Amino acid sequence: MTVDSMARLAAANPVPDTPAVEPAERLRRLIEDDMPPIDLGDRRDGRSRIRRRALAGVVVAVGASAAGVLLTAGSSGPGVNVAAAAYAATAPQSGIVEAVFMVHIFRGSQAGGTLRQREWNDAAAGLRREMDTTTGPFGDTGETHVLESVSAPRRWESWSAGSEANVVTRVKVSRAARMNMAFGGISLTGVEGISLFRQLYRLGGMVLVGREHHEGRLLWKLESRPFSDANGRMLAVATHTRLIVLVDPKTFLPVTERQIDIALPGHPTVVESNLLSYGRYAGTESEGRLFDLATQHPGARVLTRTMVPRFRSMHGKRLIHKRR
């Protein structure tokens, strides 16, 4: 029986074969280019940007080809594969994406609260700025708080309105501890919600189930669901929750994302995020100021901290990683 369970676990291996990797020569060149110590700060690193752009290009190419295949092979009622089209519509591209969401929280400790989230993303440069305005139900006072944060290669910043001091906290992050926050989180708000949809789509877990009227518009309705691949392996991101995505029939943007609790009677909505606007524009060097909170809040005091990653050695000895 023990052998059985381990054999079953082994049979569920999602990557039974070794995948292809980039040539070593290219990685070595990137690493050597990476080596000179640079004082971390607001300065953008050109090499890193090239690398990120290359990676973003690969993602776009893979996304576009996947979408292309599915658009031709997987079309159904609407004439196109809606999930694939939504995936393609939200693919990272050069330039800056600006999006505004309104998030309503229905369950949990923040039930009754709303969050207006405005995001700027420069995926190629790894830059992301988020401005969150939260309202109630904190203490039933209907108070409003504003929190801004920026993640950039080797830099993370935050600023909050309502605090006693007008302070921008800037954390310099070493390369080894690079924070991959842009399009990285798994929550159900804002662009991150789009990120969740994209992850689910890549896993094959988003299906078209029909249409739904929403604020006077008829939108395509996608749902996440457990999915088994050709080998019978089951894929499911969550067993207790389901993501419902309403897609605009013209732009194929996911305009509403809703998380429902399928473990509770009536499958109540936990949180709903509505896309208010979504636009792309070409980014320039001057746009870097958009991702610098000290520039955005000129009267703020800047507190700078440096974060050094720590690794344990094989023998359990704690090492402080130092750059050359």
Next chain:
Amino acid sequence: MSGHIVGVERRLRFELLYAKHAPAVKAYVLRRADVSTADDVLAEVFVVCWRRFDEVPADPLPWLLGVARRVLSTQRRGERRRGALRDRLAETASDSTDVTPEVGDGTLAGVADGAFAYVGAGALAGALARLSEADRELLLLIAWDELSPSRAATVLNVKPATVRVRLLRARRRLTQALAREESEPAPCSPLSMEAPS
């Protein structure tokens, strides 16, 4: 001149090591994270490897997987931190100096959690969910990454003897959890994949 030769030799050794082990490291990451993360994590692992090349042991794969495990954990913490940050704002509305993130606090945040996405909602997923994170991580290293207990011990940074004992117990717990899951099958509601006409 000798420095140049050492540099060339180091590069060659690094490239050989990369060619031999990068696919296995990438497979390890792909089993626990999404495709878009894998190349980033792989690059991160080999940047660490290049910088600490003199510390790489004779059997490099478990060491590389150990680094990958930490990189993945750091990423997971980053994701969780964002959620916690918003919660904290809601609860305390405290000043912004309190929101500095922490990295490398010694705990590895849910490295095996991503594996759920691939196992799904069946009995196996249910059984895995009943196990502790430590059990799950060890079992997946053995079953998916095909490591021996002693190599898994290197990845987890514990003694091989400890891993052997833990493995025995984890296998037993998996078998029990699987039996329990199969005696209580979860309901499944199929959904139409077709659009309405």
